[in-house]
Amino acid sequence: NAGVTQTPKFQVLKTGQSMTLQCAQDMNHNSMYWYRQDPGMGLRLIYYSASEGTTDKGEVPNGYNVSRLNKREFSLRLESAAPSQTSVYFCASSPGLAEETQYFGPGTRLLVL
């Protein structure tokens, strides 16, 4: 039981390049989330998926797109990376959206030059 896994662990991009961050969970959870963590800012919600087939914006969605590929997988895409998107990205999942404990992946460190 791996929990929440994320790939890659670390990535360097040049401004304007695109990439997709992958996330998968094996806990049969309905809800999944993408956050970014920046020094002094705390974690901020980018997008979430309450259940398979649905996605919604969080606090900071600009510059990102997401796909809930199936119940297990939730990907985050940067179409044209900017230095302001340098951050640590965390994926999380929970059994449901409301009043449930979230389980986090190990994170992806992204550096945009």
Next chain:
Amino acid sequence: KQEVTQIPAALSVPEGENLVLNCSFTDSAIYNLQWFRQDPGKGLTSLLLIQSSQREQTSGRLNASLDKSSGRSTLYIAASQPGDSATYLCAVQGGNQFYFGTGTSLTVIP
């Protein structure tokens, strides 16, 4: 917009001491509040979840309280150990949005 604040930003205590971490939030209309632990370079691990209708939750040496009316939560750690050294974050859920504080970095000195 919900604002979550954690004070102090850093705390250093000798082993065996009892300690309290603080979390405050500006909007009392929350579904729940969670406390997480984050080790350097790692993801977050949930410690305690307090539903909006609850006043406190306990797990081992940890006790978390919630006072919605005043917008405050505390995490009490009893008999601290060096292994408790980590950053502790609180997060509130309001609607379908989740808001995190910036955390308190705890160091327990052997």
